[in-house]
Amino acid sequence: MGTEGAAPWSVLRKDDEQRSLLNSLEATSSERIIDPCIYRVPPILRKMNEEAYTPSLVSIGPFHRGNETLKPTQHLKFSYANKFLMRTRQQNSVDDYARAVRDWEDEIRRRYYESIPMGRDEFVEMILMDGCFIIELFVSVFLEITSKSNGGTYLLTKRWPVGFDIMRDLILLENQIPFFVLEGLFNLAFPNGLNDKISFHELAFENLSPSFKPTIYSPNSKMCKKFSYSYFVDHHLTLPNGDRLQVEHLCDMLRAFYVPSNPPTIVRGSNHKVKCSCTANQLHEAGLKFEVHQDRGIFELECSEGVFKMPLIRINVMTEIMLRNLVAFEQCHHNFEKYYVTNHMFLLYNLIKTGKDVEILVEKGIMENFLGDNNDVATMIIKLSQQVVFAGINTNYGNLYVKLDEFYNNPYHKYKANFVREYWSTPWKRVSLFGGILLLSLTLIQTICSIISLFKK
Known part of the structure; x- marks a missing residue:
């Protein structure tokens, strides 16, 4: 009897607990x-x-x-x-x-x-x-x-x-x-x-x-x-x-x-090329020309006919703080389709691995370094990308990476770049090259004349 009377209170208590929960x-x-x-x-x-x-x-x-x-x-x-x-x-x-x-x-x-x-x-x-x-x-x-x-x-x-x-x-x-x-x-x-x-x-x-x-x-x-x-x-x-x-x-x-109001589309990385296999210095040694686009937004990059056009990148004491907080916000708040700043940060990471990469970009007017040491900039950019989830790729960047890799992996561009670097990079080298060609030509002419005179005898 006591058990029967207690049951409704027990059920009610559970209902209250469930409702409270x-x-x-x-x-x-x-x-x-x-x-x-x-x-x-x-x-x-x-x-x-x-x-x-x-x-x-x-x-x-x-x-x-x-x-x-x-x-x-x-x-x-x-x-x-x-x-x-x-x-x-x-x-x-x-x-x-x-x-x-x-x-x-x-x-x-x-x-x-x-x-x-x-x-x-x-x-x-x-x-x-x-x-x-x-x-x-x-x-x-x-x-x-x-x-x-x-x-x-x-x-x-x-x-x-x-x-x-x-x-x-x-x-x-x-x-x-x-x-x-x-x-x-x-x-x-x-x-x-x-x-x-x-x-x-x-x-x-x-x-x-x-x-x-x-x-x-x-x-x-x-x-x-x-x-x-x-x-x-x-x-x-x-x-x-x-x-x-x-x-x-x-x-x-x-x-x-x-981020512009109509930014490039971002797709899953598994469906697109997500990184470039060569750095700024490697691309430079392969013969790629770098030019600055001072009047373009950060997503407006072009690569055609051996010329890579980029907007100016400014590195100062605020750069790391800004990028870290904006990337953290994207990682916490947005899905991969809106990882715009994250993509920009990974672009820098793809191009810059050492101080030499920074030096090339600074020389070409693409980067302004207010931190002083190029190695410090490279270290900062490498650390920025660590522990960051990278699930999507800006289609503009993905297409760019394809073009950069194709250029870098083409042997013709490397041979041409080596020739220019060894024989055409300064006026003195060009003079030496013309002198060598002239000497070779004169030697060839002299040899031909000698052979002709030999046959006449």
Whole structure:
């Protein structure tokens, strides 16, 4: 009797437990799977260079919050956040901004791949503080630059080392808050745009552009000069169907600097040639000519009639940090069909194995090396490719690799290159060659004359 009476309670308890478990799974699913875009760098990548993924001055978002080495600079965020609140106090109070962030809280949490173990108030305060800091920083720099002020004190324009470190920190994959939060707070503060015309998209572009555009394009090239915000929107943010690309965060926006809105198709590596079997120096010794395409994007390469045309490659202190974080984002967020920066990095790895390869590219004007030592550049590029998953190949690159290998493996090109190198590479060698040919000709003529005279006798 007692057992019969206890059974319904036991079943109900199990139902409750199952329902609780299902609710927990649903909550976990909604937080971790729906639209995540901010990730911790996988340990297998992070161990290759910890510093390239770790902020050095300011933490943004939850992953590096509480980092003891960053606490001395927390006052920077407080200072800029307060300036933002003072700048916009006539439009909104801090409670208005906090209320908006609370409304977005669930959506913000879902943008992080892992659950964030923070209470609501602490989480909202962190997002609000970091969002106000970034917006005020961008607004301050933009207004100072456009007003041509000489008396400004803003970090990015007046204190270069600090400003450089801040910009570096703002594009790290682990150091992000969702772009829609920044845009939402900005729109609350400036409903018609900054100065009644500048959107947050444009504001972010104008702040990222001076630091990162010259790392991708030569400052003196036509490509760099025409890479305005309108060009960026038309060629990098507007999809072929007319829709606007959704920017997930500042790291993603930087990736859009590299990737045009209609990039080459990427196919599975098993269906296409995925690498080149010869390096830049080997191709040079085989007779391939290298030419720089200063006004082309990074995916626009040509190889025809023994000439390999490439866009300029700039290597400086930001190159490794940018490529590591963009590749990590692609590896975490996209499938292989969108491994565009990853493909670009593997192109460099295919061409460069030693300092001699770097030397050839520098001599031909294809690479600008601001690190100094060519061997350091080669080592950096080799390490960049380690532990990176490479599942797809850009069809442009795949076709290029086929052409490069065909050129390299053709004996005629090697014989021709050896001849040119040995007998035609300098004026003195050409003079010597003509002298030898002339001497040989005269000797041949003398021999023929001797034979003729012999027969006449």
